[in-house]
Amino acid sequence: MPNHLAQSQSLYLRKHAENPIDWYPWGDRALEKARSQDKPIFLSIGYSSCHWCTVMEHEAFSDSMIADYMNAHFVAIKVDREERPDLDSIYMQAIQIMGEQGGWPLNLFLAPDDLVPFFGGTYFPIEPRYGRPGFLKVLQSIVQIYRGRYQEIQTFKGQIISNLTAVNQLSSVPTLNDNALFTGIAKCAEVVVSRTQGTCFPMIPYADLVLRASRFEALNDELQAKARQRGLDLALGGIFDHVAGGWHRYTVDPTWTVPHFEKMLYDNGQIVEYLANLWASGLHEPAIERAIAKTATWLQREMLTEEGYFYASQDADSEGKEGKFWVWSYGELRKLFSDSELQALMEAFTITANGNFEGLNVLQRRHSGQLSGMVETCLERLFRCRYGEYSRPTDAFPVARSLEDVKTIEWAGRVPPVTDTKMIVAWNALMISGLATAYRVFRQDLYKQLAVNAADFILQTQWVDDRLQRLNYNGHPLVSAQSEDYALLIKALIDLQQACPELGDRYLAKAEYLQAEFDRYFWDRKSGGYFNTASDRSKELLMRERSYQDNATPSPNGIAIANLIRLALLTENLEYLNKAEFALKTFGQAIVNSPIACPSLLTALDWFRNHTLVRTRAEQYTQLQQQYHPLTLFKIADDLPSPDTIALVCQGFTCFEPATSVEMLQWQLSGSQTRIHS
Incomplete structure (x- = not known):
């Protein structure tokens, strides 16, 4: 029997609609039930393309014994972090304050009266393994603690709130000089280095700062080398889908070979913008131009709606296996190609009989030069093997919107992963910026067309009661926009105005209109900077944050401050510049003491000074x-x-x-x- 998530628009929430757990979406109904029954809240936050979220849904959340215990003793709430990044940010900070490693799924236990967490973690297995306790045992322990150790919980919650407040308490500085900028650049440059162990993330705000800073003669050689190497890693590595375009989330190894295979729109927007700027800076490697072009056709084929906006993401898993849609067995390649073709392909890509991922091959390029005609022909054959014999790169590919689609549609090629078809303003804005930058550099009409259509859809559709909405599901705008939506959309509109002067100043005018709305509802009039959530949309939150740290997406405040400076230059309205200076001073202590956490703020400081x-x-x-x-x-x-x-x-x-x-x-x-x- 479906639970309370069955009518949700969110793909992530709907994936849990048939769980035996009596899930609720976040809202007054669930919160009031927890308060009235004095039951702790089990809050689980994740997203649809998250691999370990999917694993936990199949395991613990589908187990009847766990569900019976959960339903008897807790109120269970599911949150899609892509719908509510404000909730995700607050509770992610809380779990880290508890000494746990952050990540998703993010699972916490909250007191019902004040929503303060008192225990949490990420992935919990059904049975004890990986050094983690079994989930049922965790639930039983939480009930014992909640019912028998009330005062300890109150003390612990007080410590959590105190630490959350301290983390979000900002100390301003009277001025910021070049020393703060250069020290911060040096610290952030340490992130953009080749690794000998661990995972590799694109980390574009860091790479972008390093590329910008390479213009200084004293820093040029070292920083330019780092910026260029990061670009080549992204264009050549297994993190990129060389057959069909688009970047995967990150690689699990230090050589950029084997990715976690989900494709996120926000990564692709940032990477396209970075690589286009890298090309403009003088790194004219064919692999970079090809990667951008392939990604544009991937967007057009798999991520684009008739209305012009882009979908959010594609799952890592297909047919229950991570990466199955994207990888190749050596035997499969031998059947597809002649000896000479396979030899040419192996000279261009790291292909072996043993593979590099569970006996299979993730394609990784060996060089950054032009691929031969034979190799491109081989890649086209792989494309048809994956998508269907008669498929072409520019043909729209049918979207699997759910696991039901995966099972019932007769696919011409391989069975694809599920696509999360929601539209997120912030993520679309990142993609618009990437495409606008690519158009500015390469002057390819497709890039302009995709960017303009997405921007126009948002500007024409995403408004309810004269307020910007963050999401769109099947033509319906929902959920009030948050600071990242405003900041990144304003940036995208300025980027479009700069790339397409033939369109006049209509995007600049829209950016000014949005900035006024952003200031009205999000600006901290007392201390400066922008809150994550609007002043009239924050009543159920533990606190109103002003995020300044960069994560998978850039810091809203870093982007917003740079926007203010750009608007001041383009409109000659110095009030924008005054506000930017005030905000930079607000975050000054963070810039000085923790520069490695805030490359986007350092970029904003660079804009302010230069x-x-x-x-x-x-x-x-x-x-x-x-x-x-x-x-x-x-x-x-x-x-x-x-x-x-x-x-x-x-x-x-x-x-x-x-x-x-x-x-x-x-x-x-x-x-x-x-x-x-x-």
């Missing part, structure tokens, strides 16, 4: 945009000082002599971007 505006003629605009000028905005101007002037470069509150030649302009831009303040 921003440049170039007024130029239309004929120069496109050429300049295809180059890498990381802290520069461009405006087409018809009122330059003289007919001989091709551009006017202004850095901060100072303008250079009008540039009358391309050489003079390039010299001024270089000087503007590399000067060090006294």
Whole structure:
């Protein structure tokens, strides 16, 4: 019998609708039941493409004995972290304060009266293994503690709240100088290094900061090498789907070979933007251009709706096995190709009889040059093997929206993983920024078309009662937008305005409108910075956070502050700049003491200290945009000082002599971007 999740729009919640556990979605009904019955809340947070979330759903959450005990002693609440990142952020901090490693599924036990957690963890097996206790034993222990050790729980909860408050207590500084910037860059650069053990994540906010900072002569050689290596790792490694495009989440090894296979829209947006900027900076490796192009066709084929927005993610598992849709056995490859074809493929990719993933092969490139015609033909054959004999890369591929679709649709090729078809504004905005940047650099119309259509859908559809909504399910906007939605959408609109001057300033006007709404509901008028949640949407939260740390997606406050500076330059409204300065000082202690946690704030500080505006003629605009000028905005101007002037470069509150030649302009831009303040 379905539980209370059966009518949920969330794919993640619906996956648990047939569990014997009496799950509720987060809301007044569940919270009131817990309070009135004095039952602890079991809060479980995850997302649809999370491998270990899927494992726990199949195991503990489908076990009748566990369900009977859970239903008798707890109120069970399921949360999709992609719907409610504010809840996820607060309770993730709480679990880390408890000394546990963060991750998903995130499972906590809350007191019903105040929603403060008193115990938690991530994955719990049914029976004891992996050094973890069995889940039923955990539940029984929690009931004993809750009923028999009330005062201890109260004391522990007080410590959790005290620590949460301390973590979120920000100390401002009177000023931030170049020393804070360069120290922070050096710390963050340590993250963008080759590893000898452990997992490899893209870590794009760090890589982006390093690439920007490579313009400084004193740092150039070391940082440029790190930035370029990260780009090549992403373009060549098994983290990229070389057959069909799109990046997987991360690799489980230090050589970028074997990924966790889920594909997340937010990763792909950030990586496309980074690689396009890397190309513009001078790294003209064919593998980079190919990876971006393949990803655009993957978006068009598998992640795009008729309305123009992008789906959220694709699962790691298909037919119950992780990675099955994407990997190849050596025997399969021998049947598909002649000896000469297989030899060519093996010279281009790391393919062996023993494989590199459970006896199978994840394709990883051996070089960054142009692939031969024979190799590309082999990859096209692999594509048809995966998607169907008559499939083409640009043909729309049917989406498996649920496990039921997986089982009932007659697939022409392999059985695909489930796609989470919800639209998330923040993630779409990251993809819009990536595509806008790729269009600016490569001038491919497909990139522009995809970005513009997604932006227009959001601007035309995602509003209820004049408020931006975070999600869209099948044409229905839902859930009030959070700070990352506003910040990343404003950034995307500015990126589009810069990449497509032929569209005029309509996206800039929309960015200003959104910024006003963002300021009205999220700005901390007392201390500065932006809260995660709107002022009128926060009543059930333990606290209102102002997130400044970068995680899988960039820090909302880091992006928001950079947006304010860019808006100030483009509109000449200095109130934006004043607000940016106030916010930077608000987060100043974090920048100084914990720079490795906040690369996006360091990028915002770089924008504040080194921003440049170039007024130029239309004929120069496109050429300049295809180059890498990381802290520069461009405006087409018809009122330059003289007919001989091709551009006017202004850095901060100072303008250079009008540039009358391309050489003079390039010299001024270089000087503007590399000067060090006294």
